[in-house]
Each structure stands twice: as structure tokens, then as C-alpha cells.
Amino acid sequence: MTPLLSARGLSMHYPGSPRPALDAVDLDIAPGTSLAVMGASGSGKTTLLHCLAGILRPTAGTVAFTGAAGTVDVAALDDDARARLRRDELGFVFQQGLLLNELTALENVAVARMLAGVPRPQAEAEAAQWLIHLGLAGLEHRRLGELSGGQAQRVAIARAQITGARLIFADEPTGALDSATSDEVLDLLLAAVAAGRTLVVVTHEADVARRCERTVVLRDGRIVSDTAAASASASGTGQAAR
Numbered sequence: 241m242t243p244l245l246s247a248r249g250l251s252m253h254y255p256g257s258p259r260p261a262l263d264a265v266d267l268d269i270a271p272g273t274s275l276a277v278m279g280a281s282g283s284g285k286t287t288l289l290h291c292l293a294g295i296l297r298p299t300a301g302t303v304a305f306t307g308a309a310g311t312v313d314v315a316a317l318d319d320d321a322r323a324r325l326r327r328d329e330l331g332f333v334f335q336q337g338l339l340l341n342e343l344t345a346l347e348n349v350a351v352a353r354m355l356a357g358v359p360r361p362q363a364e365a366e367a368a369q370w371l372i373h374l375g376l377a378g379l380e381h382r383r384l385g386e387l388s389g390g391q392a393q394r395v396a397i398a399r400a401q402i403t404g405a406r407l408i409f410a411d412e413p414t415g416a417l418d419s420a421t422s423d424e425v426l427d428l429l430l431a432a433v434a435a436g437r438t439l440v441v442v443t444h445e446a447d448v449a450r451r452c453e454r455t456v457v458l459r460d461g462r463i464v465s466d467t468a469a470a471s472a473s474a475s476g477t478g479q480a481a482r
């Protein structure tokens with residue numbers, strides 16, 4: 241099967257840094273699978289996610305993404321094209337950054353559709369459906385700052401999916417949550433995978449990684465292990481450890 245995302249020789253050398261944060265990483269991600277990225281603090285997890293998602297431009301390597309318009313090299317796109325790709329084809333669940341505290345839950349989700357040119361009434365109607373789907377009925381008009389951490393992550397998961405994004409990147413999506421809430425948030429992310437989306441999740445938590453089909457571990461910017469979960473289906477099975 242053609243990978244949804246295929247990185248080759250992906251390297252990131254931050255200016256002034258003595259060593260690369262990412263060092264010639266090769267990684268194929270099959271569509272419809274869940275991948276956990278683990279590793280010690282500073283091993284390069286967020287840098288990898290940002291290079292794969294077109295947030296950062298790597299200093300070397302390619303990232304082939306097969307989306308609506310065919311295959312593009314994310315690493316070679318200019319800033320505007322990468323911003324469009326992120327807006328139209330990728331979803332993000334980060335601990336902070338994308339959601340706005342002063343907007344309501346509904347507005348935070350609807351804005352993702354409005355950025356794609358959908359009129360506000362339609363965007364809000366679609367957003368309301370997503371919020372119900374994610375268990376937030378009745379909280380649509382709460383400002384984000386008035387929601388719990390778990391509720392805010394549900395808003396982020398709604399926002400990540402409302403655009404039809406096939407690929408969702410999550411960076412420590414459960415990091416600030418208690419274990420029951422963390423399980424619920426992961427349930428929702430994995431439900432998106434069951435619905436056909438692809439998930440890449442950076443996590444420190446073994447419990448989160450265990451529930452993904454495949455886990456890669458980074459050390460000093462390199463993939464040092466790549467394993468499929470015992471219960472995982474054949475798709476997304478690991479490549480040999482380097």
C-alpha cells in the first residue's frame with residue numbers, strides 16, 4: 241500500500257546547535273494506522289512531528305505526503321503552500337497553540353471550516369455536530385478557558401477532524417490529564433483512526449503508546465526501535481530497528 245507519509249533522510253540542524261535534532265530519519269506511515277513516537281526528553285520527537293507536518297522545514301531530506309492533489313514533498317514547499325497543506329489536509333491536537341481561549345468551543349471548531357471559505361452559519365452547524373459527536377453537547381457556547389483540560393482536548397479533536405483531514409498529529413495530547421480523562425481522549429483519537437484517519441502521536445506515556453498499532457522510539461534524533469503492537473493488524477507493522 242502506498243504510504244500516506246514517507247520521510248527519507250530527514251534531518252534538522254537548528255542553527256548554532258552542536259548536533260542535529262533529527263539525523264537522517266526514514267519513516268513510512270501507512271494510511272489508516274496509529275503511530276506513537278516516544279523517546280527521552282530532547283530526543284527529537286516534536287522536531288520530527290513538526291517536520292512531518294510542515295510546521296518546520298527540515299535542513300535535509302524529503303517528506304512525501306499523498307493527499308487530495310497527489311503526492312507532494314512537504315519539505316520542499318514554500319511557507320504559504322505548507323500553511324495551506326496544514327489548513328486543508330492535516331489536523332492538529334496540541335496541548336496549546338491552536339485553540340483560542342477567548343472563543344467558544346463552537347467558534348474554535350467552526351473557524352477551521354471558515355478558514356477554508358465555508359460561510360459561518362454552515363461552519364457553526366457542522367461544528368455543533370462534531371461537538372455533540374465528541375460528547376460536548378451543552379458546552380458549545382462555553383469559552384475555551386472555561387472548559388476542563390479534557391474538554392478542551394475534545395474541542396481540539398473536533399477541530400482536527402472537521403476539515404476532513406486524513407492525517408492527525410497529536411503532541412502529548414494527554415500530557416496534562418488524569419488517567420481516566422487521558423483514556424477517554426485517546427479513545428476519541430483512536431475512533432478517528434477506526435473511521436479511516438491516520439494518527440501520529442508524540443507521547444511520554446507507555447499506556448498511550450501501547451494502544452497504538454506501532455511505536456517508534458527516538459534517541460539523539462534517530463529511530464532506535466520500530467515495533468508493531470502485538471494486537472495490531474498487518475498494516476503499519478514496524479520496520480527493522482536501526
Ligand SMILES: Nc1ncnc2c1ncn2[C@@H]1O[C@H](COP(=O)(O)OP(=O)(O)OP(=O)(O)O)[C@@H](O)[C@H]1O
Pocket residue numbers: 254255257261279280281282283284285286287288
Ligand atoms: N528552536 C530550537 N532551536 C534550537 N534547538 C532546538 C530548538 N527546538 C528544539 N531544539 C533542540 O533539539 C533537540 C530535540 O528537541 P525536541 O523538542 O524535538 O525533543 P523532544 O523529544 O520533543 O523533547 P521533549 O520530550 O522534552 O518535548 C533538543 O536538543 C532541543 O534542545
